[in-house]
Amino acid sequence: MSLKNAPQPGSTDPSIIRNFCIIAHIDHGKSTLADRMLQLTGVVDERASRAQYLDRMDIERERGITIKSQAVRMPWTVPDGNAEGAEPGTYVLNMIDTPGHVDFTYEVSRSLEACEAAILLVDAAQGIEAQTLANLYLAMAADLHIIPVLNKIDLPSANVEKYAAELAGLVGCEPEEVLLTSAKTGVGVESLLNEIVKQTPPPVGDADAPARALIFDSVYDTYRGVVTYVRVVDGKLSHRDRIKMMSTNAVHEMLEVGVISPEPVKAGEIGVGEVGYLITGVKDVRQSRVGDTVTSQHHGATESLGGYKHPNPMVYAGLYPIDGDDYPTLRDALEKLQLNDAALTYEPETSGALGFGFRCGFLGLLHMEITRDRLEREFNLDLISTAPNVVYEVALDDGTEVEVTNPSEYPDGKVAEVREPVVKATILAPSDYIGTIMELCQLKRGNLQGMDYLSEDRVEMRYTLPMGEIVFDFFDQLKSRTKGYASLDYERSGEQAADLVKVDILLQGEPVDAFSAIVHREAAYSYGVMMAGKLKDLIPRQQFEVPIQAAIGARVIARETIRAIRKDVLAKCYGGDISRKRKLLEKQKAGKKRMKNIGSVEVPPEAFVAALATTQPAEKSGKK
């Protein structure tokens, strides 16, 4: 169908609108299916279609243009006599993209709020995974209609019967009701579009009420400022309105309203049930926050849609430039990133060992990895990041409470109680690995909350775990112990009191703040031994002997020694070539300039990088 004849934004009857999203575990084919739908609905023609149209962050960056397609409007005509029994006619489908990772659960929940149905996509060769479940629970909490779909049925290893039964059991339908697709070959995708029309409830809202729209994403664009994605619930938003953000009462001039199909298309207004974008000239995403309600300034709504939450960082780490001269660049870079990332926080910090840097707050490990990666790649910075830590609440003997986001701020002595954040974790794995997973969780101070068999040989285990144990190498260990078969998802779930201590690492009797860590008392010794051992290997020998100690307060719990030596760079230079000798000595001097001095001990930056690399990135699935 030609897009010109498609229903126009602003005057679309809500009864022909269908708002849906696709939820899936990483790699189960979400992007491929989305691309296929764009092609079939004629929004992107096959020739112009490049793989993964929705995933165009990189392309955008290269060309420095426009907008991330967070929500695409697709016209779809249901033919007469379709096998699905959907009412023939032309419909407007809005496909809303959801970020794929636990760090962004709140953003996911807002995107889901903007939909009426969710396609639960499962790989027919893999079955249900942890994120399938996590996303499904979020979708059920948002009251969405679930459409179960098995994808990749073209794969020789697909086991349609087994996984259709598993999926049906999970969703509570008959195995025959599970739809089958191959996003790759296109099989089943037309039927799926008809099913979406048939099964998704049309949006309901009051067209005559004051405007209310939910912000489900906001993105900073270099040229246009902040682009805010909204789903209109009541009334309409027009480009002539001045709009108000209900959480802050801030009023903004509206410059443009439109829909994405798949490029931005201006519209005069968008009405009940529609999904589109607003541009207001605001330059900072923090003024247009995900979860907030937009209304018009005049005769605006008095009650917001609810559910707005301020993003709170869960993980903190220090970021330091390896070259101290890069400090201003790092500051500017963080300022720029924050324009596009309402959840990123930072404040200046100084470390005795690393110099000037920033204490940054992140939603989780993946968020931290992404941010660091972008700083290094987009701003050409070499960074040292200190080991990430969670936020501890420390009650002192005198009744005061402090929040510790940096181990070096941990109060010495007089601590009455320390509370640490806890997560509820869901682990899915083949049942053969139950023993090894239990062992790992026990080691990480986990408590088993329950266990269910999803099928004969797959099990779901639910644990509560201290978040501080997960931010280290938990995910990596889980993967290696289960040969990659386990999947993990977790969400924050309150605090608990714990017996935690601060372990300091001392070089020649001087504490190195970058290596301090808050750990469970039982793990303190092994942390001390591990760190001292690592540093012994990483720090080059000096002209004098260097003791490395790990200590809790004044009590030393581990010790290593680096023996003295002077590296004679001239050793191989017999004969009398004075200029060559001078060159070598200068090279040595230049190398020394880059060293970080801890007291009189010279430590190469690489030693910090390697010593702090105890943490591993979390599952890299949230790139969208």
Ligand SMILES: Nc1nc2c(ncn2[C@@H]2O[C@H](COP(=O)(O)OP(=O)(O)OP(=O)(O)O)[C@@H](O)[C@H]2O)c(=O)[nH]1
């Ligand atoms: N054989 C086959 N491969 C598929 C099918 N759908 C997707 N794939 C492949 O599976 C891989 C993952 O697909 P994506 O669409 O990137 O998966 P995704 O869920 O969007 O993954 P992320 O973007 O990483 O979250 C790609 O290599 C696809 O080509 C299918 O129906 N059949």
